[in-house]
Amino acid sequence: MEKRCSFCGRMESPQLPVIEGASALICKECAETCVEEMQTPLNMPSKQGLKPHEIKEELDRFVIGQDEAKKLLSVAVYNHYKRITTKTKVDIQKSNIMIVGPTGSGKTYLLETLSQILDVPLVIADATSLTQAGYVGDDVETILEKLIIKAGGDVHKAEQGIVYIDEIDKIASYEVDGRKRTKDIAGQAVQESLLKMIEGNEVHLQMGNQRQTKQRVILNTKNILFIFGGAFVGLQDILQSRTKGVKKTVGFTTPAILKDEKQDQELSQQDLVSYGFIPEFIGRIPVIAVLNPLRKEDLMNILVKPKNAVLKQYQALLQMDGVKLSFHNKAVEHIAEEAMKKNVGARGLKGIVEKRMYDLMYSLPQKEEIKSLTITKEMLMGDVPMIPVEKKIAG
Numbered sequence: 001m002e003k004r005c006s007f008c009g010r011m012e013s014p015q016l017p018v019i020e021g022a023s024a025l026i027c028k029e030c031a032e033t034c035v036e037e038m039q040t041p042l043n044m045p046s047k048q049g050l051k052p053h054e055i056k057e058e059l060d061r062f063v064i065g066q067d068e069a070k071k072l073l074s075v076a077v078y079n080h081y082k083r084i085t086t087k088t089k090v091d092i093q094k095s096n097i098m099i100v101g102p103t104g105s106g107k108t109y110l111l112e113t114l115s116q117i118l119d120v121p122l123v124i125a126d127a128t129s130l131t132q133a134g135y136v137g138d139d140v141e142t143i144l145e146k147l148i149i150k151a152g153g154d155v156h157k158a159e160q161g162i163v164y165i166d167e168i169d170k171i172a173s174y175e176v177d178g179r180k181r182t183k184d185i186a187g188q189a190v191q192e193s194l195l196k197m198i199e200g201n202e203v204h205l206q207m208g209n210q211r212q213t214k215q216r217v218i219l220n221t222k223n224i225l226f227i228f229g230g231a232f233v234g235l236q237d238i239l240q241s242r243t244k245g246v247k248k249t250v251g252f253t254t255p256a257i258l259k260d261e262k263q264d265q266e267l268s269q270q271d272l273v274s275y276g277f278i279p280e281f282i283g284r285i286p287v288i289a290v291l292n293p294l295r296k297e298d299l300m301n302i303l304v305k306p307k308n309a310v311l312k313q314y315q316a317l318l319q320m321d322g323v324k325l326s327f328h329n330k331a332v333e334h335i336a337e338e339a340m341k342k343n344v345g346a347r348g349l350k351g352i353v354e355k356r357m358y359d360l361m362y363s364l365p366q367k368e369e370i371k372s373l374t375i376t377k378e379m380l381m382g383d384v385p386m387i388p389v390e391k392k393i394a395g
Contacts, residue, residue: 003018003020003025004018004025005018005025005026005027005030006024006025008027008029008030010027012027016028016029019031049085050078050117050118051078052071052074052075052078053074055073055074055077055078055114055117055118056070056074058113058117059073059074059110059113059114059117061306061307062109062113062306062307062308063106063109063110063113063306064294064298064301064302064305064306065106065292065294065298065301066105066106066110066291068289068290069099069101069110069289069291070110072287072289073097073110073114073289076095076097076289077114077118077225079092079095080094080095080223080225081118081160084160084223094200094222094223094225095286095287096198096225096226096227096228096284096285096286096287097225097226097227097228097285097287097288097289098168098227098228098229098272098282098285098287098288098289099111099227099228099229099230099289099290099291100229100230100231100232100235100267100288100289100290100291101229101231101290101291101292101293102231102291102293102345103231103343103345104293104294104343104345104346104347104348105291105292105293105294105345105346106291106294106345106346107166107229107291108124108164108166108229109346109347110291111124111162111164111227111229112124114162115161115162118162120157120160120161120162121147121150121151121157121158121161121162122150122161122162122163122164123143123146123147123150123161123162123163123164124164124165124166125142125143125146125163125164125165125166126165126166126167127165127166127167127168127170127171127228127230128167128170130143130165130171130190130193130194139193140190140193140194140197141197141203141205143163143165143197144158144163144197144203144205144219144221144224145205145207147161147163147219147224148205148207148217148219155218155219158219158224159219159220159221159222159223159224160223160224161224161225162224162225162226162227163224163225163226163227164227164228164229165194165226165227165228165229166228166229166230167229167230168228168229168230169230169231169232169233169235169275170187170230171187171188171190171191172187172191172272172275172276172277173187173275173276187276188278191277191278191281192278192280192281195278195280195281195284197221197226198221198224198226198285199221199284200220200221200222201220201221201222202218202219202220202221203218203219203220203221204216204217204218205217205218205219226285228285234275235267235275238271238274238275239267239271242271242274267288267290268288269282269283269285269286269288272285272288293345294345294346296333296336296337296340297336299335299336299339299340299346299349300333300335300336302346302349303327303332303335303336303349303353304327304332310349310350310353311327311332311353314357314361317361318361318364321364321365322368322371323364323370323371323372323373324371324372324373325372325373325374325375326372326373326374326375327374327375328374328375328376328377330376330377331375331379331380333377334377334380334381335349335352335353335380336349338352339352356379356380356386357386359386360373360375360386360387363386363387364387367387370387373387
């Protein structure tokens with residue numbers, strides 16, 4: 001009797017054996033496909049299949065500049081989630097990331113945007129609030145509890161999330177020319193606690209508050225991507241002490257790259273060890289991304305170009321009142337210059353604009369005759385009113 005696969009309809013042959021089940025027939029190829037589908041994780045991020053260039057293109061829509069850092073991050077997260085979803089005979093270890101860059105260069109915003117693009121849970125923590133277990137403050141396991149909460153209680157989803165720990169440089173100490181400055185007396189203990197968490201272990205957590213019954217949860221950190229960030233004030237001293245014959249400095253205030261006549265020297269893991277991190281900790285963070293300080297041109301672009309640019313937000317708000325709002329280029333330049341003077345970076349742009357826009361947002365909705373308005377530098381400086389003063393007609 002001829003056998004035909006109940007799924008693909010093909011007839012049995014020497015090359016395609018058909019197996020008889022309890023209520024159906026299935027060929028070898030369909031059976032292998034079923035096995036592959038069953039082995040594929042079902043709760044993976046919906047956008048984890050984006051290629052590196054696609055991830056960067058998405059980042060470009062929201063984040064201005066930092067092209068090299070965005071490329072590096074795109075490749076790192078692509079490889080990270082590829083190693084989770086693709087079975088291979090080689091045990092590929094994850095590559096945790098260190099982001100080095102001055103305050104206001106966009107470290108946190110970059111990671112928030114990345115997590116939205118990949119549709120994965122993200123927890124942002126501050127290293128200065130972390131303590132050894134048993135001391136007052138947040139111990140490192142608190143971070144993992146927050147990750148499960150961000151994942152909506154889905155442990156499997158949390159095990160594929162991202163943890164970003166900022167201000168990591170504050171728990172290190174560095175030594176230059178025999179002078180040592182200690183950043184945190186318990187910093188090494190916190191590093192050791194983080195080490196156990198990031199290297200890929202099963203962590204036993206007690207979820208729930210005092211009013212609830214504590215629930216024991218086991219979370220495997222093998223596939224959680226850990227990213228660390230900091231300004232690393234003083235790192236320049238270490239780089240300069242290591243590099244002789246420096247002719248030119250390229251990069252952010254604490255240079256990422258020092259050039260001499262012979263070769264380029266990049267920021268290395270050993271430099272971070274010299275800064276005050278234990279080698280075991282830095283050894284598990286092989287990827288180092290460097291963010292440069294934002295220039296005036298970058299800040300101007302941040303104000304107007306991204307999909308959710310600050311000035312676009314005000315334009316959308318006033319559009320709801322029937323007013324077409326625009327900003328003169330000199331006004332945009334003035335806002336960027338104010339941010340540079342105050343050294344607040346991208347995060348301070350909205351505060352600078354908000355301070356000058358309060359009166360306008362208050363008064364403009366009652367001026368129904370005004371249908372369009374252009375903000376100038378003189379308006380922002382207070383030299384002329386934000387709303388034109390009505391001229392009285394002499395009687």
